[in-house]
Amino acid sequence: MGSGFIVELQRNSTDWANVVAEIVKIEKKIFPKHESLARSFDEELKQKNSGLLYIEVNGEVVGYVMCSCPSSLCASITKLAVKENYRKQGHGEALLKAAIEKCRKRKVQRISLHVDPLRTAAMTLYKKHGFQVDSLIEGYYSSDRNAYRMYLDFESD
Numbered sequence: 001m002g003s004g005f006i007v008e009l010q011r012n013s014t015d016w017a018n019v020v021a022e023i024v025k026i027e028k029k030i031f032p033k034h035e036s037l038a039r040s041f042d043e044e045l046k047q048k049n050s051g052l053l054y055i056e057v058n059g060e061v062v063g064y065v066m067c068s069c070p071s072s073l074c075a076s077i078t079k080l081a082v083k084e085n086y087r088k089q090g091h092g093e094a095l096l097k098a099a100i101e102k103c104r105k106r107k108v109q110r111i112s113l114h115v116d117p118l119r120t121a122a123m124t125l126y127k128k129h130g131f132q133v134d135s136l137i138e139g140y141y142s143s144d145r146n147a148y149r150m151y152l153d154f155e156s157d
């Protein structure tokens with residue numbers, strides 16, 4: 001279980017175009033149009049404070065997590081997804097843990113994210129890793145789809 005290989009996408013990587021193309025395919029399959037970053041993925045990733053970790057199984061991109069660190073104090077997880085036929089094998093959890101670790105090393109105080117309350121798998125996964133619900137934001141995704149804002153605070157030492 002979870003025998004994937006986590007890679008951080010590097011701006012100068014020769015794999016950049018291939019990996020982005022794979023991820024855009026996954027985005028299109030999983031997320032409704034307005035929620036999908038498919039069209040703007042490349043742009044989004046070129047933002048200075050954005051980062052992407054992906055997981056490979058036998059050379060195939062099977063999932064990814066995207067983060068951004070708009071300030072030195074807080075980070076946000078903007079996307080987490082695993083291909084349907086690779087779910088329930090620990091890949092989502094491995095990606096989330098890696099993203100949390102990356103943020104911890106950057107010494108941010110808080111990681112926040114938005115999630116549709118109907119996405120049970122994601123909600124359960126975030127809660128399992130200590131994320132708490134902050135508030136419900138009505139109409140976040142569209143007029144009839146809400147989001148929970150969730151956060152994870154790091155102990156300051």
Ligand SMILES: CC(C)(COP(=O)(O)OP(=O)(O)OC[C@H]1O[C@@H](n2cnc3c(N)ncnc32)[C@H](O)[C@@H]1OP(=O)(O)O)[C@@H](O)C(=O)NCCC(=O)NCCS
Pocket residue numbers: 030078079080081082083086087088089090091092093094115116119120121122124125128
């Ligand atoms: C959320 C998602 C990334 C989880 O990926 P995954 O690889 O299947 O997750 P894992 O196998 O690592 O599961 C880890 C934990 O997540 C939770 N979880 C995963 N699938 C679940 C499900 N179907 N129902 C309830 N909890 C679930 C459990 O807590 C699980 O831990 P456990 O195995 O100890 O019970 C995946 O379901 C997905 O891509 N969903 C669609 C996209 C999405 O909703 N993204 C989040 C919003 S951007």
